[in-house]
Amino acid sequence: MFNVLKVDHIGIAVKDLEQAKKFYTDVLGMKPMGEEVVEQQKVKVCFIPTGDSELELLESTAPDGPIAKFIEKNGEGIQHVALRVDNIEAALADLKEKGVRLIDEKPRYGAGGASIAFVHPKATGGILLELSERK
Numbered sequence: 357m358f359n360v361l362k363v364d365h366i367g368i369a370v371k372d373l374e375q376a377k378k379f380y381t382d383v384l385g386m387k388p389m390g391e392e393v394v395e396q397q398k399v400k401v402c403f404i405p406t407g408d409s410e411l412e413l414l415e416s417t418a419p420d421g422p423i424a425k426f427i428e429k430n431g432e433g434i435q436h437v438a439l440r441v442d443n444i445e446a447a448l449a450d451l452k453e454k455g456v457r458l459i460d461e462k463p464r465y466g467a468g469g470a471s472i473a474f475v476h477p478k479a480t481g482g483i484l485l486e487l488s489e490r491k
């Protein structure tokens with residue numbers, strides 16, 4: 357069994373992380389956390405806390421990375437929505453059993469040390485959905 361706990365974060369694809377951060381800091385007065393490069397996903401990440409959840413700004417570190425490809429196709433903007441679950445292994449097993457199309461059948465490393473897995477947009481009505489479990 358697993359439970360969906362909350363919207364963990366909203367992932368936003370940006371061309372230039374420093375530039376994008378300025379809007380949230382200078383205009384909205386928000387306070388970003390540190391940056392992290394996740395080599396596996398070819399991405400540089402910055403989380404910005406927003407009360408109970410966060411915004412995740414994502415800049416590609418390679419022209420063939422998933423964020424670069426997303427921007428090429430769609431332009432900058434919301435790339436995924438992440439839901440916090442209390443047991444990602446159980447969530448993936450359950451979704452698999454229900455025949456839900458998954459991008460990741462096993463959890464992998466996500467920024468900030470989370471365990472994450474993506475659900476295919478074809479299974480969710482068009483949204484790239486990330487499941488995230490944090491210890």
Ligand code: ZN
Pocket residue numbers: 365366367412436438486
């Ligand atoms: Zn994310």
